[in-house]
Amino acid sequence: MNTNSRAARRAAVVAAVTCGGAFVAVLAAACGSQAAAPPAATPTATGSASPSATSSSAAAVGVPRMPASQCPTSALHVTVDVAKGSAAAGTSYVPIDFTNVSDQSCAMYGFPGVSFVTGHPGSQIGDAASRETTFGSETVTLAANGGTAHAWLGVADAGNFPASACHQVTAHVLRIYPPDQYASLYTSFTSPVCSAKITGGSTPLTILPIRPGLGNPGTVP
16 A cells, blocks of 8 residues: 555544544545455454563553453443444444443453354354554543443445455344453444455455444544
8 A cells, every 4th residue: 555545544534433424535535445454353362571561661652551451251241333323435434332241340452353243153254354553542441330432343335346356245243352352242233245355455344443432423533
């Protein structure tokens, strides 16, 4: 991807989420030039650096760091709030909302792993969501018994891709791995999607990092 395409793509994400789905010319250009990022179908393990070394390094440069212990999957309930979604130039953005249903506070940091699946449980449909790293990660604390966090999911119109490469189907279920967790959650969300894995160019799904509260148009990211 050249520098101009990357800049257009970053502007597109901000425009679609911040402006509640305003149709802007830059997004139209970005939709066809998204670069594939490392898939996030499953979460990655915490880094091997010692906690003390990581804390000292992060504190020295003022960079947010991953909490020592993230919210376990068992503490979370997940939904997709379609009513709060937005769309622009062939890509829809919906917030994935996480609620802490345990009696202890916990923290979330980074990106959830998200993919469409055939059922609960089921096999994966197409590509997992690639990580939109334009925005940095931050630690979000969820209060006990009701604290919330969210992450925006971008779903490109399956019609953006050649039919022979996409093999469009209608999916009804999302599988979601909370950050740094190996057990998944499932929630209903119906959308036309590509059942084939897309190689090169844009990606059908993108996921943004965890942010506090419920997702609402006008929040960034």
